Amino acid sequence: MHIAFRILANTPIWVFALLAYLIWQGRQARRPRTQAIWRMLIVPLAFFLMGLSRPVLAHDHGLEPLMAWLVAATLFGALALWHDPKLLAVDKARGMVTRPGSAGPLIRNVTVFSLQYGVAVATAMKLEPHAAVAIIGHAVSGASAGYFSGWAAALLRRYRNFDRNENTGTANPA
Template sequence: MLLQILSHTPEWVFGLFALLVWLGARQLREGTVGLMRVSLMPLAMIGLSLYGVWSAFGNSPMALVGWAAAAAVATMATQAIALPAVTRFDAATRSFRMAGSAVPLVLMMGIFFTKYVVGVLMAMHPELTHQASFAVGISTLYGAFSGMFFGRALRLWKLALREVRELRGLRSPSAA
């Protein structure tokens, strides 16, 4: 059965999988990440997540509410987690020095495999589209992934704003 499922998978899906593994694996190592990439990656993953909800369940209000509620809760929960001590923002280069982490890879794979499994299930059992519990459950999972991505980026944006404010405070005439 698995070989049959894989043989009916469009080739571009394997390319997307490889791209996401590559992007996630790059984040396993400590390094420098630009502000633009820190901003674009969560937006891309949120877009992929919302596309997963829309493509599977259309504009189902309950699915969208489940997605939004889970995204909000996961965003808030992620805010409670401190950034690694080595994380720094350099305002001059608009980049972050960050510790390596498996979290982005896990989140990307979570969204990818959720979308893939849902696609397979819906192809095999189209009636699932109309089951509210399935729609809300899957949408909630997508929302949780999105919220974690957004929450991680939000922590970095807050660090950047704090660093810029401190830098401006040091240079202002009132600070002298």
């Protein structure tokens, strides 16, 4: 219990603010809503940057962690492109998008946040010099960067192609 308290006490305030924002956004996403396309890209940008920070800021751990990051980024980026967001309506003149409600974003964002937080804690506890911890940390970061960059690309593709009947919001185009 003492370790858990120390971890929470040494966590920067902005981390709790980010978690609160993610929970708020996830709760909002449970019902259909219309919002600006740029607002839909805030969470993916935050997770992309968090995922990119590990290979950029990590001390030299060799090739294995970097390969884990690249493989995870590629796999999860492809997954996000394949399972892209559904849109119900698009107003390009105003830059607005209507999406159906779903609990998926809340679950996804809190899960990714928890994994990234766990990696940050392991790094702060100086566990990263262990090869397995470095590889897992890089894989989690790569998965985050890959998934959210793929998701953002898929969202922008659906937004751009909405008028072409390539995106009805109810099913993937055949």
